[in-house]
Amino acid sequence: MPPNPIRTRPETDRDGGRPPRTRRLVATAGRSLVYAAALLPLALAALAGALTGRSRSAAARWWRLRGVLPVAERVPEGPAPGAVAVAAHAVASLLLGTAALVPLGVVLLMVLRGALYGVVDPGPYDTSWGGPTRAGAWLAHFLVGIPFTVAALAALAGVAAVHQRLTLALHGARRAGWLVPATVLISLVAVLLVVAWSRQI
Numbered sequence: 001m002p003p004n005p006i007r008t009r010p011e012t013d014r015d016g017g018r019p020p021r022t023r024r025l026v027a028t029a030g031r032s033l034v035y036a037a038a039l040l041p042l043a044l045a046a047l048a049g050a051l052t053g054r055s056r057s058a059a060a061r062w063w064r065l066r067g068v069l070p071v072a073e074r075v076p077e078g079p080a081p082g083a084v085a086v087a088a089h090a091v092a093s094l095l096l097g098t099a100a101l102v103p104l105g106v107v108l109l110m111v112l113r114g115a116l117y118g119v120v121d122p123g124p125y126d127t128s129w130g131g132p133t134r135a136g137a138w139l140a141h142f143l144v145g146i147p148f149t150v151a152a153l154a155a156l157a158g159v160a161a162v163h164q165r166l167t168l169a170l171h172g173a174r175r176a177g178w179l180v181p182a183t184v185l186i187s188l189v190a191v192l193l194v195v196a197w198s199r200q201i
Contacts, residue, residue: 028069032157035068037104039163040097043090050087058086059170062093066167069160081170089170092183093163099190100159103152110152114145159186 042061049058059081081089112120118138125131130140162182169175 028157029153031068032160033104033107033153035065035160035163036097036100036156038065038068039093039100039159043093043097046086046093047090050083050090053083055083055086056080058090062089062167062170066164069164085170089166092166092180095183095187096159096163096166099186100156102190102193103155103159106148106152107156110145110149114142114149117141162186 042065046058046061049055118134121128121137123134123137125134125137128137128140129144130136130138162179165173165176166179166183169179
């Protein structure tokens with residue numbers, strides 16, 4: 001385990017006070033997006049590391065990823081997690097990382113088809129929402145994309161929070177009983193969303 005079991009990143013402004021709530025939310029959303037995007041590749045690397053005798057370095061990478069989000073929970077000192085624990089954590093991370101692809105895809109889609117709609121779609125806009133003008137169609141798609149983007153970012157924050165607590169448990173904290181069921185439930189919901197979306201194509 002790293003020498004400092006408590007890694008905190010207090011949210012403070014330049015004058016030492018807490019920043020406005022909106023700025024905190026934006027920062028948390030951005031960090032959650034980065035965290036969730038890193039889950040799948042790190043899970044694959046950790047699983048390979050656990051199977052090839054490099055579980056210690058895999059556990060250290062999970063600990064560094066945990067530092068992306070503000071944390072303040074004390075983790076008891078203890079031995080480094082073994083290969084079996086790291087492999088199990090990698091499997092749970094694979095589930096969450098794969099599930100995170102759904103909201104990550106929503107964010108990407110809303111950037112391309114919302115914020116950049118007028119750039120990626122040259123028109124004509126006669127049958128588009130907000131058409132027939134380019135400006136009207138662009139604005140309509142941007143406004144429609146806002147609630148989907150907010151929902152996707154909230155989902156990413158949830159995935160990151162669940163995984164962060166799993167990482168705490170990997171390093172010695174008591175694992176809450178709801179963590180494993182939540183991981184399975186998140187994965188099932190992601191599968192159902194993908195199936196429902198594919199049937200609409």
